[in-house]
Amino acid sequence: MINPQPGEIRASKAEGKVGWTNQPAEDEKDYSSCDLEVMSQSLILPPTDRPYFLLLQGYDQSKDFVLYIMSGHMHVFGRKPTIREREKDRERERKGKRPLKVDTFLSAPDLLARHLLVRRDSAVPETPTGQALMRPFRGGAVTHNGVALYRETVLKPGDVIGLGNHFLFLYRDPRVTPPPPLALTLPWQADASTTCCPSGLVDRQEALRQYLGSTEAVLKFHSRHADSLLQEIISRNSSPDSGGGPLAPAYLLSIMIDHASKHLDPALLPQILLKSANLIKEIVWVKGEISTPNVQKLSSDLRPLMFWMSNATELLNFFQVKVEAMEKEWEFEAPGDPVLTADMDTCSEALAQLDDVIMHTFQQCVYHLTKTLYSLLPALLDTNPFSSEEKEKEKDGAQAVAGLVEVYRCSLMLSREACLSPPLTSQTFGYLFFFTNTSLLNTLLERDGLFSWSRAVQIRTNLDLVLDWLQGAGLGDIASEFMKKLSVIVNFLCIPKTRLIQSSWASLQEEHALLSPSQLHHLLTHYKLGPSRAPPASWAPPPGTELSGDIFESFLDHPPLILPNETPRLDLSQPIPSPELQKEVTRLRTFLWGLDQDELPANQRTRL
Template identity: 30%
Template sequence: MTLLPDYQWITSEQLPRTHIIVIGRRGDNGEGSKTDILLYASDILPKHCCFSRHNDTRSTILRPSQSAMVTRNGEVLRKEVELSPGDVIGLGQRYLFLFKDPSAVTHKVTWTYPEYLGLCSLCRHYAQCHLTVNYERELEDRIVKEIIVTGTSNSKDIPAMTAAFLLCVCVQYSAVHFNISDLRRLLLLIASGVQSTMWVSHSENDLRRCSNLRELQPLSLEELISGLRPLVMWMSNSLELLYFIQHQLPLILDWRTRKEQGQDDEEREDEENSEEEKLARSLFTSVTITSLPLSHQVLYPILPGLLDCNPFRDNAEQHTPGLAARVLGSGRLRVPGEARRVLEVLTETRQLLQDCQLHLEISSQLLAYLFYFINASLFNTLMERGSEAGFYHWSRGVCIRANLDLLLDWALGAGPGLGQMALEYTHTLSSAVNLLATPRENLLQTSWASLRSDYPALSPAQLNHLLSLYSPASPCPHTWAPSAQEQAAAHRTAEILESFDTHHPLVLPGGGYQLQLRRAVTDSALRKQLDRLKEFISTLSDSNSIGDTTNGKPQVEKRKRETLLFSLFIILR
């Protein structure tokens, strides 16, 4: 909406005492006789709203029609309201009217601006938005450090998005008031500060892990969550920063260019934007790389238990809280302690991602990555333990299949799309387990060619490894003998184990971000943190002013002493 240079005026004298004034657009059939005031914008309804004045109370009522865009002092109206002199009435996106009552003594306009991040959706004017800061360029270093320290805090009173929100406010202020070179310096400052904080957290986790290794103790779940929290929190904030710089910052720079009437070189601005995007993307990548490996340290020592535990035994632990319990119901299948511990790691990790407000799509991809790790780790352990006498047996295959289903059932209810990704990432493990869980009578009747067709996820080497160590062995070894074409491939032992390096890279979401221009910020805790930052900036400004005064005082005193000495010299002469 473009604000008109001068308000249109509606006075109470225009409202007949016994009639209702209807404002609207001429209908498609050309009928407009029932509309008292015609407007011509496309977003005005044929009967958009009406004004009525009551003789007894001399009050004027504004009644919006259903689905009509009507505002009073910036507030959208859904029901009739009584007008006061000086009220600003908005109709659609193109009309503003100022209500006057000649019988009133004073006329006071009370316009309320919604609190938005960035350019206001009503006025398109940056300076009128409440969610902004005002600081000198020289204070940026200390401001960014303060924001990063605040964002790293584990206090429950500080929202997860505090750092991204405050840094975005600083970025948009720099984009509007400072030079482009200053904006790039700010982005570099932010990237350097966040990366330094991440490396400190990562080093602390390494020290904790080394300490546990010396004591021969695995990393506990509590230590995992404690170590992951700052990394996930900064991943969440960095993702919001990345989107803001890539998609929101160009809007601010475009607004600034139009405001300055195209004096800047657009081509150069595009180059600057490209550099800023690269900087933000590298920031998110570095945070992601340091975050992924931590969960493996907890999962790795407890996953092998899924190959040995029996979910059908009577003394198994009854039920695990949450989704797995609802899936199992009251049947004979129980959740063994080994499976429960894996589910606890998955559940606590998922809860952490939610607490840190990480984007839902990224959360699903990270949880899917855990299933990718589970697949490779468990499959390799399964292959290595095949040399144990009688390990590849039908009964063991059935138990492993039941335990794996517990994890996949959890994934189906943990988030949108996660179930399908978990099935995809555990396909190789599922194929091997399904083969072992096949009744021996059926397996003995199946040829090598049929097995290759039924289990395409298994390589010839992996399939041959499972069949050659299957217990009890086949009485007809030639039934499972590899075909002549695959003899060489079936005996390549280097291809038996799964690699940990074939995971798909994270795909950045195209939408669903929290910090966007012209979107109202409703979290009062975020606004509270902004107020606290403003107080911090005010303190810095005051201390700088005092410092300037103090620094200038010795010079003044020196000049006074010189003047006094010169006067004494004149008198003595």
């Protein structure tokens, strides 16, 4: 509470000295007999050069002032701290985290030590003169023109501020001329979380119909209905065949979370994030079991995995944006507040659960795909694409190439159908090509009967057929990167024998730098030069060359999965993007409206 300035007086003193009509008869005096000093104290003149808060309703007349001047550019309302709260503040200061100073101490018991922050002018340079910003501290009950306030909002002259259950202030700024109208007559306003229309509208039914069919990306709900809404969204949109589209769960949860983050108690948001992540994880763990893999079952097994990998990725990106915004909202809160720390732990757990979902679905996808590929890859090494008989050639070519291409084609189709994030699509195929490269390369090194020019040309041709298809599908760059070493070995075996015989160890190593010395030595010592023909002396490695290394590639050296950190692709500022989602949003609005109606007496319900 600030000290009285000239022209400022406590209401209780003015009333006591002037003597209002409700005072006992024995205290009544003729106003003409009042001394000038008492009268002058009753003439309260507000400041003319800075904003102030006029008390409309207080708690204790012996402690409340009539005016509270906003002398600085930041103003904090609160109550006097307890001994324990002062100790916590001193501890934070010792750690270099100084809490905001309280400018006005109020007396009501339902106020927090720091309850409301108002900023103006240089503290908010982006705000026009005459406007300020106000934000409640976490847990502080604040109203703005009669509406519960949870987050920062614009404060204009003439607005009414409520603190707790007792204090009401009128905000004025004498620098703004002419004075704006007062918000003393508060309009009835529907709860921001209700699906019903304001009672002041003539046709409530029509307004309700307009909301239910609106294309705006909005889903309003009460805090008490959050769990029911979560269950409804997940249970009705849990598979790619649910009808809402490939990103229906992510979109519907996003508009739900967006509403909570803007209009509901901040304590609810971390809980919604965690509960939605847990529900998704439960579904994925149940549906993630895979039967014996084969090409025919690829689509049916992979579709739900791709569906949830895509949705979990979109939600992860959206969650991260909301958590960052939530952290920014806390910048004026007391550092180290245990409530905020608990909320951040809850948010971190929600993000970790979505991480688990993405990792699990990715691993299940690549496991199933690589098990299917494993049985198809040997054909690429064993099939002769240059068979003399046309029918046999077509049959063999189909065996060698079509099987592999079908796996890649199915994977690409499913990733596009699921709207999988481009970075995750690239990493999925990167892993498949890594497996293809490692498996074929190890098989090739193991079977030295393939170390001849004629067999190498057949393998090269089959490999080129696959790579050409991948190039046409837009996957050529990824395939070239991860299948580079296989290509190097096949190219080595394709060197004409006459040229290879004339080559030296040094030149071959320089031309095939990706091969380790032990791999190059293995190829040269097992190369089929012909009956009883020994390798030339020029192929011998220099003395001291390390040749004890493993010639085989390790499957454990696969690229790590890097979870995408992107801007969410779901733009909630745009209208609902598809008829399928529009239908589902309308259904959910109707569902929530039904929950609202069930809680009302029969004579207050609105019929559709």
